[in-house]
Amino acid sequence: MKIIKTIAPIPIDELKQFFVDKDIKFVIDYKNSKLQGSKLLIYLSNLDIPCDIDIDDDQNAAFELLTEYLNSHFLVSIELLEKLALEAVLCYKKILVNPNFDKFVEDNLEILERWSDILNSLALYNISTVSIPELKKQLNQFEVNNDDSSKGINFVNLLKHEVFYNFFSSFDKSKLKYYSNFFENSVFKGKNLYHYWANENNTMFILTWSIANPNIDLDKFDSIFETIRQKTQ
Numbered sequence: 001m002k003i004i005k006t007i008a009p010i011p012i013d014e015l016k017q018f019f020v021d022k023d024i025k026f027v028i029d030y031k032n033s034k035l036q037g038s039k040l041l042i043y044l045s046n047l048d049i050p051c052d053i054d055i056d057d058d059q060n061a062a063f064e065l066l067t068e069y070l071n072s073h074f075l076v077s078i079e080l081l082e083k084l085a086l087e088a089v090l091c092y093k094k095i096l097v098n099p100n101f102d103k104f105v106e107d108n109l110e111i112l113e114r115w116s117d118i119l120n121s122l123a124l125y126n127i128s129t130v131s132i133p134e135l136k137k138q139l140n141q142f143e144v145n146n147d148d149s150s151k152g153i154n155f156v157n158l159l160k161h162e163v164f165y166n167f168f169s170s171f172d173k174s175k176l177k178y179y180s181n182f183f184e185n186s187v188f189k190g191k192n193l194y195h196y197w198a199n200e201n202n203t204m205f206i207l208t209w210s211i212a213n214p215n216i217d218l219d220k221f222d223s224i225f226e227t228i229r230q231k232t233q
Contacts, residue, residue, distance in 0.1 A: 008033040026051040045074040073150040145177040162201040
């Protein structure tokens, strides 16, 4: 893949190269870009091309941009921000310890809680994908969240990272909700959640399908999550 280091907005001549050669990835020089923060994320989301951001080891700038990313209503794939968001979420859950994130977590508890609750509830989404009517009936016992806000939508970008699934080592059944907007609608730039959920790094997806057989004990709904938790520890 060819890397083009550039600024945002990306010069037209450089964008033209992408339309000729799709094997190009843009790396945005954040410090020298005219677009910063949420404006940059919206710009890159609309542009929808392979890209990453070079923050030049500026932790303050990185955390400021990460805050915007966590709160964003716009889906955008940025490797740097995915890794930072993943680390922040795992630190929030106390699965990972990184003193550099202590203040960031403290300053962003509300949005990290939202991400954590949605991610935790993916265990419920996982069960909804299994074609066993008796099992799906068990979903009725959980609260339905009908909030149609897309705030925090970039949680879905964590699902492709193998390390993310350590998140479920601290699975919390009391936090389970059925997020109807994210679980049922194609709100991820025309794609549904299953497009992201069904991937080879998803231990939960693979394990659940492996145990979804005629011999499963449907009265032991919690045992599915217990098995998943054990497998991810």
